Structure formats: structure tokens, C-alpha cells
Amino acid sequence: MRGKLTLFALVFAMASLLLAGCGGEQKEEKKTEAPAAKKLVLGVAGAHSGDLASYGLPTVNAAKLVAAKFNAAGGVNGMTVEIAAQDDQCKPELATNAATKMVSDEVKIVLGHICSGATKAALPIYLESRIVCMSPSATNPPLTQSGEYPNFFRTIAPDDAQARLEVDFARKLGLTKVAVIHDKGDYGKGFASFCKDFADQEPGMEVVLFEGVTPGAVDYSAVVQKIKNSGAEGVIFGGYHPEASKIVSGMRKKGLEIPFMSDDGVKDETFIKVAGKYAEGVYATGPRDFSANALYKEAVEAHRKEFGTDPGPFFPEAYSAAIALLKAVENAKSMAYDDLIEALHSNYVETAVGKIKFDGRGDAEGVGFSVYQVQNGQYVEIK
Amino acid sequence: MDYFLELFFGGLTRGSIYALIALGYTMVYGIIELINFAHGEIYMIGAFTGLIVAGVLTHLGFPEGSMLVIALTCAVIWSAAYGFTIEKIAYKPLRGAQRLSPLISAIGMSIFLQNYVMLAQTSDFLPFPELLPRFAFLDRFSGVLGSSELVIIAMTALVCVGLSLFIKYTKIGKAMRATAQNRKMAMLVGINVDMVISATFVIGSSLAAVGGVLIASHIGQINYFIGFIAGIKAFTAAVLGGIGSIPGAMLGGLILGWTEAFATGYVSSDYEDVFAFCLLVLILIFRPSGLMGKEKTQKV
Numbered sequence A: 001m002r003g004k005l006t007l008f009a010l011v012f013a014m015a016s017l018l019l020a021g022c023g024g025e026q027k028e029e030k031k032t033e034a035p036a037a038k039k040l041v042l043g044v045a046g047a048h049s050g051d052l053a054s055y056g057l058p059t060v061n062a063a064k065l066v067a068a069k070f071n072a073a074g075g076v077n078g079m080t081v082e083i084a085a086q087d088d089q090c091k092p093e094l095a096t097n098a099a100t101k102m103v104s105d106e107v108k109i110v111l112g113h114i115c116s117g118a119t120k121a122a123l124p125i126y127l128e129s130r131i132v133c134m135s136p137s138a139t140n141p142p143l144t145q146s147g148e149y150p151n152f153f154r155t156i157a158p159d160d161a162q163a164r165l166e167v168d169f170a171r172k173l174g175l176t177k178v179a180v181i182h183d184k185g186d187y188g189k190g191f192a193s194f195c196k197d198f199a200d201q202e203p204g205m206e207v208v209l210f211e212g213v214t215p216g217a218v219d220y221s222a223v224v225q226k227i228k229n230s231g232a233e234g235v236i237f238g239g240y241h242p243e244a245s246k247i248v249s250g251m252r253k254k255g256l257e258i259p260f261m262s263d264d265g266v267k268d269e270t271f272i273k274v275a276g277k278y279a280e281g282v283y284a285t286g287p288r289d290f291s292a293n294a295l296y297k298e299a300v301e302a303h304r305k306e307f308g309t310d311p312g313p314f315f316p317e318a319y320s321a322a323i324a325l326l327k328a329v330e331n332a333k334s335m336a337y338d339d340l341i342e343a344l345h346s347n348y349v350e351t352a353v354g355k356i357k358f359d360g361r362g363d364a365e366g367v368g369f370s371v372y373q374v375q376n377g378q379y380v381e382i383k
Numbered sequence B: 001m002d003y004f005l006e007l008f009f010g011g012l013t014r015g016s017i018y019a020l021i022a023l024g025y026t027m028v029y030g031i032i033e034l035i036n037f038a039h040g041e042i043y044m045i046g047a048f049t050g051l052i053v054a055g056v057l058t059h060l061g062f063p064e065g066s067m068l069v070i071a072l073t074c075a076v077i078w079s080a081a082y083g084f085t086i087e088k089i090a091y092k093p094l095r096g097a098q099r100l101s102p103l104i105s106a107i108g109m110s111i112f113l114q115n116y117v118m119l120a121q122t123s124d125f126l127p128f129p130e131l132l133p134r135f136a137f138l139d140r141f142s143g144v145l146g147s148s149e150l151v152i153i154a155m156t157a158l159v160c161v162g163l164s165l166f167i168k169y170t171k172i173g174k175a176m177r178a179t180a181q182n183r184k185m186a187m188l189v190g191i192n193v194d195m196v197i198s199a200t201f202v203i204g205s206s207l208a209a210v211g212g213v214l215i216a217s218h219i220g221q222i223n224y225f226i227g228f229i230a231g232i233k234a235f236t237a238a239v240l241g242g243i244g245s246i247p248g249a250m251l252g253g254l255i256l257g258w259t260e261a262f263a264t265g266y267v268s269s270d271y272e273d274v275f276a277f278c279l280l281v282l283i284l285i286f287r288p289s290g291l292m293g294k295e296k297t298q299k300v
Helices: A002-032 A053-072 A092-104 A116-128 A159-172 A186-201 A221-230 A241-253 A269-279 A294-307 A315-332 A337-346 B002-032 B039-060 B064-094 B100-120 B136-141 B147-169 B171-181 B183-188 B193-219 B226-241 B246-267 B269-286
Strands: A039-046 A080-087 A109-111 A132-135 A152-154 A177-182 A206-212 A234-238 A260-262 A283-287 A349-351 A354-358 A369-375 A378-382
Touching: A039 A053, A039 A092, A039 A116, A039 A315, A053 A080, A053 A294, A053 A315, A080 A092, A092 A116, A109 A315, A116 A132, A116 A152, A132 A315, A132 A337, A152 A315, A159 A186, A159 A234, A159 A260, A159 A283, A159 A369, A177 A186, A177 A221, A186 A206, A186 A234, A206 A221, A206 B269, A221 A241, A221 B002, A221 B246, A221 B269, A234 A241, A241 A260, A241 A269, A241 B193, A283 A378, A294 A315, A315 A337, A315 A349, A315 A354, A337 A354, B002 B039, B002 B147, B002 B171, B002 B193, B002 B226, B002 B246, B039 B064, B039 B100, B039 B193, B039 B226, B064 B100, B064 B193, B100 B226, B136 B147, B147 B171, B147 B193, B147 B246, B171 B183, B171 B193, B183 B193, B193 B226, B226 B246, B226 B269, B246 B269
Parallel strands: A039 A080, A039 A109, A109 A132, A132 A152, A177 A206, A177 A234, A234 A260, A260 A283
Antiparallel strands: A283 A369, A349 A354, A369 A378
């Protein structure tokens, strides 16, 4: 009797799962439908639910706003733009599902995915079906640099671009010996490793110390001594502001007045507040400020009007990516894969993050980072 | 040689702070055989009290010299009140219970205090004013031993000596030693054991508050989470020295501080914690009761 009950429960559960699956699919089909002659479907993939939804949903909003803008101006090559959203929750296994769905719906251009891991999982599927994919937020360098995915583009600078800028700037300051310190975290250590590699390749530049500190440790005096002992002429730190302010104030208290450079985890007002007078003169790289762009202002205004809130993370990048994709269709005057790729590589487009074009690897030229320095208690961009 | 000295003093400073916090762990354990996991949070609350008091004093325009004294006093009183209350709320009702219950209650208290401070204050890092005096004559040596390090080391030494004298010569100190030896017997000879336990919590919390204000002023920042790591390190120091033993806690703190400083200086800061905890494991293998702990035979 018990066995039968369990069996029944199992069958029932499976049946309901199946039903749920069908229901979902029907709903999706209604939304997307096969692209008729007069429709251009812009796929949007990313985390639209789950704990990372706050990173993915601004992209959907951006796509909606851009689509509405193009439609109001008569569409793209006479086609009305439609949005087809697919949720991947930033999980690679769901990203492949989302990608397969895009393929079966015959979507030709996809805005997304959001997370690097999910993007990497989806890209081979897009490549096989010759679909163009553009991410507003996947910063993992190999996605473009490996050269495996000619169909992939992004409107955000990859992680190593910041490290490149950091090392170039150290060079400009005339440093020959640098100490590279990180916080052992994914972001901090990744950044620091890139800095170390670039500095090693740089002729006449030497990394005299490469070490990780433990976040939250009582003090960093030993590391500061070590920096001093290593004879470094400057410090590059990868990580966030609490550790940076402890290290820099320790250095200054020990009379170590060498330049301190860090990443956008430190380009934060809290750093200046906490480190106080010791923050003065610290360099940090951070995303280029594009709040002065007319299109950026327009996008934020449109978002406030349509959704009643300020846009979330990666919104300007997503807005720009949507424009770049639709403009590519316009410029290519076709939906063929090769034409689209060609159009993305060769035409400059005006976007919220500035006037951009994509380089041979798919990274947007023109977006990126700037160096800032703390001067009189605030970050000032160094031109 | 300079490098060695620099690391030595760096380790000594850090070790002093560990020792100050570890004393609270060890005293409480010595008396009621409970590991007070909320002790790290008392240290954090001490630092926050110091910050708030210093803020108010700056606003009122107090001279800098008096600020450290007032901030320290307030932090000590406030933290002592917290320690006293925690014992009454979280441990006293469980005194007859199995040993696991007060331990879990302690962990609960620790999490509660962290979240309480986070909500009441902020989860951000806050700047802490430099309260420690600066000595001009030390500026030449600031690379080796700065003023704030010297103050921390001296204050810790002072506090430790004071505590030893207190325990050795005062009436309540004697009562504490008696209670630590045998609680039931102490009760029979007329010692108010509840009072002794409260006094232990009050003293331990005061020492932690001193440590909190000193280190916060030294590194210049605090947030609600600083008690966690400092607490774990101090607990390690207490076990290293032999939990329950007061000189053991001091020795354990210093040894831990030096281990970390020299591991960072001569090997790599990547391995700072690895060396610290390897040392703990080694000592526990060869001397299970810690460096200065006494082995007790437990009757079943």
C-alpha cells in the first residue's frame, strides 16, 4: 500500500512538472512567436529572477526603452522591434537552456548574458547557430581574448583593461620597482595577477613583492614592513577599501611616502572618509565617468519616467549595447550574421557610454577606465 | 637586524591586543568553564563606545590629551555593563544545564550583538580618530616603533601587571581564585559565587574594551564585524597559552602575534593564518592543555 502511494505521488509530481513545463513554453511562445517579416526580435538573456536579478533586470528595462525609442522613430529598416526575454539566473546550465530557446525562436541578436560564467556557457550555442551576442556586464577577459567567439561583443571593459591602465600609469610615474598586494579575493587577486603579469612584461619594471593580506586582520604592520624592506617605489593594491585604507595609513605612519595605486574597489567615497588625511594622493582607477553624455542623461530620464525609479547596475552599458545591436542591423541593412558582425566592427555608434566601435576581439573601443587621484578629500580624474 | 626589530615590535603590538582580549576568555573559562564566544563582540562594542564618546567630546571641544582617558573610561564602563548583563541574561539561567547549552547561548549572543550594532550604527566602515598621544622623540624611529605601538605595548603591560596584582592581593581576587579551584567548596566557605562570576565578566569585558579602543585608534577604522576575527585570534591565543591560566593568555597572545608577524615578514602574508593555526595544532598535540595550562583529571 505504502509503495503504491509513493509511486502515485511520484507520477503525480512528474506529471505536474511536465504540465508546468508546457505552460511555461506556451506563455513564452505567445510572447516571442516566430519573427514575421515585419518584426525584429531582440533577445534579452540574463538573471531575471533569483538572487542576482538586480543585475539582470536593468538590462531588460534598457532593452524595452531602446526598443520603444526605435519603434517610435519608425522601427529598424521598417521592422518593429520586439523583446524576447529569457531568464538564466546567472546559472550556466540555465543559460544553455535560454540559448537553445533563442535558437529555436530564430532570434538573430541577443543582448546578454549578464554573468561571465553564464555567458561562457551560452556562447558556443550562439556561435553554432550564428547568432550575435552582446553583453553589458560580462568582464571575464578570455571571453573576447581567446578569439574563440567572434560572435561575442561587450560594452563593458574587461577586468584586465583596468590592470593595463594601472601598469601604464605606474610606468608614467616612473616606477621601476612595484609591490603588488591583494586581498586574496576573486576580484582583488585577479586584478593583482593581471598587474603582475603586465608589469613583468614591461621592460625595466620589476615586481619586487606579490602577496595577499587577510581581510579583517587586526593590523597590517608586518606587510607594510615587508613593502618597505622590498625597496618598492610604489604599491599596487587589488581589493576593496577597508584593507586599502589600513595599508595606506600604516605605510604613511611608518614614514613610507611612496605612491599607492588601487582599483575601482577603492575608488569609493568611503575610502576617503575612513582613511582621512592618509587618503590624500592615493591613485585609483575607476570606470570612466559618462554622466555628462547626452544619451546617458536621456536614458536615465526615460527610465525614471517609464519605471519610476533610478536605473540599476549595468543599465548604461545595456542601453548602449541595445543601441549598438539595433544600429548594426540598420547599418548592415540585413539580418545575415556576417553583415551584422561586419557592421559592428566598422561603424561608430553614438551610445550612452560614448561614441563606440568594436575592436577585432569584440571589446568596445572608447569605454573603459580612468585614473583618479585623491586631492583635497575627493577623487579627481587625471587626464 | 632592523627588519627583525620592526617585525618584532609589530608582532608585539598585535600580540598585546590579542593578550588583552584573551584574558577575558581565559578568566571566564577558569571560573565557570564556559567559552564566552560573545567576548569578541564586547571588544567591538568597546571600540564603538570609544568612537561615539570621542565624537561627542570633539564636538564639545575637549582638548586632545583628555580625550583618550575619557573615551577609555566610558568604553570600559559601557563594555563592563554589557559583560555583566550578558552573563545575567544568557549564561546564568543555564548554569545548571549541560555544558553545550551555555556555549550555544554564547554563539547566539555573539550573532545578536553583531547584528544589533550593525542595525543601530551602520554596516559601513567608520573612521576612528587618532586618540593615542604622539611622542616627538620617537619620530626618528617611527619606522621601527611608532608612538601608538609604544603606547599599546606599555598600556597592555600596565594592565597585565595590575590584573596580576589584583588577583593576587585583593579579597575579590582571592575569591576568584578559590572559585576557579572548586566552585562548590568556595560556596561552602561563604564566597558569593554569583558575585565572583559577575566580577569576572566585568573585568574581562573592561580589558577587551581597552583593547578595542587602543587598536581602533591605532588602525583608524572600525565596523560591526571587527570582533569576530579578533575574538577568534584571541581565543586561539588563550588556548595556546593554556585556557584558564592568566599568564598563559598573555604569553599565548604574544607568541601568536610574533608568529604572525614573522611568518608574514620572512615567508609570506598569504600564510599568516596558516602558520598561526599550525602552531596551535602543534602545541595542542604535544601539550594538550596549552603552554601554561594545568592538566586536570576529570572524574566521570
